[in-house]
Amino acid sequence: MEKIFVTGAAGFIGSSLTDLLLQQGRSVVGWDNFSTGQPEFLAAAGKHPNFKLIRGDNLDLDAMTAAMKGCDAVVHLAANADVRFGLQHPRRDLEQNTIATFNVLEAMRANGTKVIGFASSGSVYGEAVTIPTPEDYSFPIQTSLYAASKVAGEGMIHSYCEGFSFESYIFRFVSILGERYTHGHVFDFYKQLLDHPGHLKILGDGKQRKSYLYIQDCLDAMLHVMTLGTAKTAKHRVQTYNLGTEEFVQVNDSVGFLCNALGLKPTLEYTGGNKGWVGDNPFIFLDTKKIRATGWKPKLTIEQGILRTVEWLRQNQWVYEKRK
Amino acid sequence: MEKIFVTGAAGFIGSSLTDLLLQQGRSVVGWDNFSTGQPEFLAAAGKHPNFKLIRGDNLDLDAMTAAMKGCDAVVHLAANADVRFGLQHPRRDLEQNTIATFNVLEAMRANGTKVIGFASSGSVYGEAVTIPTPEDYSFPIQTSLYAASKVAGEGMIHSYCEGFSFESYIFRFVSILGERYTHGHVFDFYKQLLDHPGHLKILGDGKQRKSYLYIQDCLDAMLHVMTLGTAKTAKHRVQTYNLGTEEFVQVNDSVGFLCNALGLKPTLEYTGGNKGWVGDNPFIFLDTKKIRATGWKPKLTIEQGILRTVEWLRQNQWVYEKRK
Numbered sequence: 001m002e003k004i005f006v007t008g009a010a011g012f013i014g015s016s017l018t019d020l021l022l023q024q025g026r027s028v029v030g031w032d033n034f035s036t037g038q039p040e041f042l043a044a045a046g047k048h049p050n051f052k053l054i055r056g057d058n059l060d061l062d063a064m065t066a067a068m069k070g071c072d073a074v075v076h077l078a079a080n081a082d083v084r085f086g087l088q089h090p091r092r093d094l095e096q097n098t099i100a101t102f103n104v105l106e107a108m109r110a111n112g113t114k115v116i117g118f119a120s121s122g123s124v125y126g127e128a129v130t131i132p133t134p135e136d137y138s139f140p141i142q143t144s145l146y147a148a149s150k151v152a153g154e155g156m157i158h159s160y161c162e163g164f165s166f167e168s169y170i171f172r173f174v175s176i177l178g179e180r181y182t183h184g185h186v187f188d189f190y191k192q193l194l195d196h197p198g199h200l201k202i203l204g205d206g207k208q209r210k211s212y213l214y215i216q217d218c219l220d221a222m223l224h225v226m227t228l229g230t231a232k233t234a235k236h237r238v239q240t241y242n243l244g245t246e247e248f249v250q251v252n253d254s255v256g257f258l259c260n261a262l263g264l265k266p267t268l269e270y271t272g273g274n275k276g277w278v279g280d281n282p283f284i285f286l287d288t289k290k291i292r293a294t295g296w297k298p299k300l301t302i303e304q305g306i307l308r309t310v311e312w313l314r315q316n317q318w319v320y321e322k323r324k
Numbered sequence: 325m326e327k328i329f330v331t332g333a334a335g336f337i338g339s340s341l342t343d344l345l346l347q348q349g350r351s352v353v354g355w356d357n358f359s360t361g362q363p364e365f366l367a368a369a370g371k372h373p374n375f376k377l378i379r380g381d382n383l384d385l386d387a388m389t390a391a392m393k394g395c396d397a398v399v400h401l402a403a404n405a406d407v408r409f410g411l412q413h414p415r416r417d418l419e420q421n422t423i424a425t426f427n428v429l430e431a432m433r434a435n436g437t438k439v440i441g442f443a444s445s446g447s448v449y450g451e452a453v454t455i456p457t458p459e460d461y462s463f464p465i466q467t468s469l470y471a472a473s474k475v476a477g478e479g480m481i482h483s484y485c486e487g488f489s490f491e492s493y494i495f496r497f498v499s500i501l502g503e504r505y506t507h508g509h510v511f512d513f514y515k516q517l518l519d520h521p522g523h524l525k526i527l528g529d530g531k532q533r534k535s536y537l538y539i540q541d542c543l544d545a546m547l548h549v550m551t552l553g554t555a556k557t558a559k560h561r562v563q564t565y566n567l568g569t570e571e572f573v574q575v576n577d578s579v580g581f582l583c584n585a586l587g588l589k590p591t592l593e594y595t596g597g598n599k600g601w602v603g604d605n606p607f608i609f610l611d612t613k614k615i616r617a618t619g620w621k622p623k624l625t626i627e628q629g630i631l632r633t634v635e636w637l638r639q640n641q642w643v644y645e646k647r648k
Contacts, residue, residue: 138460148479155472
């Protein structure tokens with residue numbers, strides 16, 4: 001039975017992946033520092049005999065190395081995902097993303113674990129001129145510390161593939177949403193409408209065009225292409241895939257889906273400008289031909305994903321208390 | 325008078341830049357940890373009233389911030405430049421390159437210093453398919469921890485430009501040589517021939533194609549495009565330039581130039597394969613149209629640069645004692 005080490009296992013994507021891997025008959029070692037992870041998300045996994053949870057800090061290489069012992073593959077999802085406030089604490093992206101990824105690679109090297117899946121981000125393309133943006137787009141200019149830290153992580157993974165024969169699967173995500181989603185536009189908008197149903201403040205002009213992917217479609221894609229057992233001697237050891245749907249929506253569209261679902265007609269207030277904040281990307285839309293060519297395709301549209309998200313948030317308002 | 329903070333000031337490029345800046349009437353604060361820097365290289369600068377040397381560690385942010393006080397611009401050259409042995413100490417590139425660059429940026433932010441020149445590397449293109457390789461080449465796959473750390477540095481610099489209105493000049497160097505050169509093929513070959521003039525061991529098959537640029541041409545290019553005073557409100561705050569000549573040579577050619585200059589005919593022994601080591605790039609040749617379009621061009625050919633290097637090494641064999 002393959003044993004998979006999942007970092008950020010108590011997070012939105014990590015806990016969903018953990019449940020799926022267990023369901024597939026795999027064994028999971030979950031690693032999380034619970035800085036944003038939720039113990040509730042691992043309630044089901046916690047009862048499973050093939051799951052082991054280890055609370056640990058990504059900067060503690062010794063503990064991570066010990067925790068990873070005997071694992072066949074790693075899916076590295078732990079990260080500071082707070083893109084918007086990166087400028088207020090630049091060190092956080094360096095430590096929790098760049099150095100954390102280095103530690104994951106070093107722990108793998110110490111354990112002889114050679115397969116890694118990595119959650120990168122479509123934000124690494126910066127303000128791409130080519131849209132939809134393909135994986136081999138021009139050498140990009142980073143517009144956020146978050147994206148810069150993801151590029152740093154990708155580069156280190158590449159060099160461990162070259163130098164230590166690792167096999168890597170790098171996934172450049174659009175925004176993921178669905179059950180257990182606790183971060184992003186829809187999360188923030190719903191919170192506002194809980195607090196004041198008649199009024200919604202929108203950062204920017206609402207015309208920013210964004211892409212989303214439903215969590216189960218995201219996990220399907222990852223597991224569709226990853227080798228989770230022993231590393232193959234792949235000719236190309238670095239495999240990079242954009243993950244997203246073939247559509248994008250304006251922030252205003254998301255607001256519309258959300259308000260319709262809730263039966264609300266709030267007054268909309270725009271802060272103005274084509275960006276929500278410094279480093280916000282006014283148009284993210286990834287070319288997903290490469291992952292589609294493997295046979296994967298998403299099951300839900302962006303609107304369907306947003307509706308599932310709203311439904312989950314409606315039933316799980318406790319997450320707003322926890323994330324205060 | 326502009327006051328420039330030069331990291332790695334006691335190194336090959338740093339000390340040469342320091343001399344040139346002082347000669348141009350600028351003031352220089354030199355920062356070096358002397359891990360590979362040579363006090364002898366700063367002998368002349370040390371007597372100049374506009375030069376101040378501060379010995380410090382790139383990981384000591386407080387000391388760096390204090391040292392940088394009052395500087396108008398930074399040229400960040402300090403780095404672990406030991407590409408070949410990167411796999412033996414992966415943490416060194418993370419610390420001395422990635423984290424060091426983060427500290428330089430944070431020290432700049434604390435001091436309100438907003439202009440940075442950064443020594444990146446042509447190795448960031450990995451094994452590029454497009455040769456000569458332009459600055460906007462495809463999103464690359466890194467083949468060494470060194471190159472990965474340079475990509476990480478570039479990305480962080482980009483995001484400080486976006487988030488904190490920095491102005492940056494990123495230079496992707498080919499191998500630089502000339503007076504004070506203490507690292508690389510020619511250095512290693514000359515050392516071998518000093519030890520055993522009749523025999524030369526060459527890593528790989530000798531057919532690796534490499535590019536070199538003479539140090540004074542490199543410095544001319546950097547100072548030709550950089551603003552060293554107050555940051556302009558540049559529309560494009562990130563300016564990236566390849567630096568090199570319009571030619572390349574085989575390792576075998578370099579050997580020929582060297583042996584001719586020394587009047588030696590050693591037996592050549594090849595270790596074989598198209599790479600000298602894991603992560604060695606068998607063909608580096610950069611497209612330099614962009615920097616040439618600014619009016620700069622190199623004065624020396626690769627052969628002339630190698631001959632100057634050999635002449636300097638002949639007169640300065642003490643560097644081999646120091647680098648043991």
